[in-house]
Amino acid sequence: MSLSGLNSLYREMILDHSEHPHHKHKLENSTNKVTLKNPTCGDVINLEINVSDEKITDIGFTGEGCTISQSSASMMTDAVLSKTITESLEMAQIFSDMVMGQKRSAEDLEKLGDAAILSSVMQFPARIKCATLCWWALRKSLGEEVDD
Ligand code: ZN
Helix, strand or coil: CCCCCCCHHHHHHHHHHHHCCCCCCCCCCCCEEEEEEECCCCEEEEEEEEEECCEEEEEEEEEECCHHHHHHHHHHHHHHCCCEHHHHHHHHHHHHHHHCCCCCCHHHHHCCHHHHHHHHHHHCHHHHHHHHHHHHHHHHHCCCCCCC
């Protein structure tokens, strides 16, 4: 995929997260674990989280995939670490609304941290699944029903 259509600041942030992903490692003790694939692109994510007292106390991912999927997972793990399950699921909904082009308030988008810049993938409909894969993995790991 060419990221050349993107604003250069966004492009740099996306590349930086994919080249130096945050929380890309296995967890020694995870309470919740899930693997999801995006067959259209070949992205695979193994997400492990540790939930204690309704909070995500640790999170890590492994797997392979394109720049967008890796970078999105890095941003997602930054965003939800130390948040409650309710807050994390709300963020997953905000993210999915955002990339599908549904209006959310600036305040909501701010909750996503760096992940908010992925609203720019709306320009590339074929890549939306790459960006949402890690958030679906999060939802599934927290017990929500998700279509694989
Ligand atoms: Zn991808």
